[in-house]
Amino acid sequence: MPDVKNQRKKTVRAALVIIGDEILSGRTKDANLNYLANWLGELGITLSEVRVVADDKDAVVRAVNDCRPRYDYVFTTGGIGPTHDDITAQCIAAAFNVPLEVNPEAQRILESYHGEGDVNKARMRMARVPSGATLIDNPVSAAPGFQMDNVFVLAGIPVVMQAMLEKLRDRLEGGAIVTSKSLTVHAGESNIAALLTAVQDRHEALSVGSYPFFRLSKGGEGRVGTCLVFRGVDGGDIDAAIDETKFALEQISVEYEDGEPLLPHHKKQG
Numbered sequence: 001m002p003d004v005k006n007q008r009k010k011t012v013r014a015a016l017v018i019i020g021d022e023i024l025s026g027r028t029k030d031a032n033l034n035y036l037a038n039w040l041g042e043l044g045i046t047l048s049e050v051r052v053v054a055d056d057k058d059a060v061v062r063a064v065n066d067c068r069p070r071y072d073y074v075f076t077t078g079g080i081g082p083t084h085d086d087i088t089a090q091c092i093a094a095a096f097n098v099p100l101e102v103n104p105e106a107q108r109i110l111e112s113y114h115g116e117g118d119v120n121k122a123r124m125r126m127a128r129v130p131s132g133a134t135l136i137d138n139p140v141s142a143a144p145g146f147q148m149d150n151v152f153v154l155a156g157i158p159v160v161m162q163a164m165l166e167k168l169r170d171r172l173e174g175g176a177i178v179t180s181k182s183l184t185v186h187a188g189e190s191n192i193a194a195l196l197t198a199v200q201d202r203h204e205a206l207s208v209g210s211y212p213f214f215r216l217s218k219g220g221e222g223r224v225g226t227c228l229v230f231r232g233v234d235g236g237d238i239d240a241a242i243d244e245t246k247f248a249l250e251q252i253s254v255e256y257e258d259g260e261p262l263l264p265h266h267k268k269q270g
Helices: 004-008 021-025 032-042 055-068 088-096 104-114 121-127 158-166 187-200 237-249
Strands: 011-018 045-053 073-077 100-102 128-130 134-136 144-147 152-153 178-187 206-215 222-232 257-258
Touching: 011 144, 011 206, 011 257, 032 073, 032 128, 032 158, 032 187, 045 055, 055 088, 088 100, 088 128, 088 144, 088 152, 088 206, 104 121, 104 134, 121 128, 152 158, 152 222, 178 237, 187 206, 187 222, 187 237, 222 237, 237 257
Parallel strands: 011 045, 011 073, 073 152
Antiparallel strands: 100 128, 134 144, 144 152, 178 222, 178 257, 206 222
């Protein structure tokens, strides 16, 4: 039976702004996107857009101000450390047109963690937040993140970012929870494109994704296939779409199996 209560919930959407020259240069591989998308999904929040911007004030301000009126929540990662290129706090202050100031509670937290005599000028940078911000607790390394309206500023270090997220659960309101099921089809996308279009047209509330892959058999021979992912808030609708897809595949003698391919599939390009 469809989860009517869940269906009636609004769709809650979020954006992520990843900040850092090191991400754009390829020197550092971002590990926060996948974690945040899954974590938000469990709360019924869909991560709808991701931007990666340099350590450039104008770029960060532009990205945040563009996203915050369009999404229920905006998360940023990176740029809240103690060095000169950690400029996220001043960028958020500029985005909201408020002063950047030393937060007494943030200062107290840092002094308690490091010792009052060891909170030097560099560490004191991590106590600066935009005026009016609400702190986000950091149980790993003390230096807090902060919230301005619907913008949540988090650390870039994955273990710290994840710990900060756990402190936000009570501040976030989720919507309809999106679930997904997969089907592995032993045929190329072009062979099944028409039937997939028909299924998608009959199930407009669902997202039907098509992801080609190439895997080797034990004998070393390659096999082309397509992983189909059905996503939506109504489990009954997902099951119906999968059943229709299976029936259509059987009519053209194409083999399939439930679940994703045994080996990782290549993400669809274009």
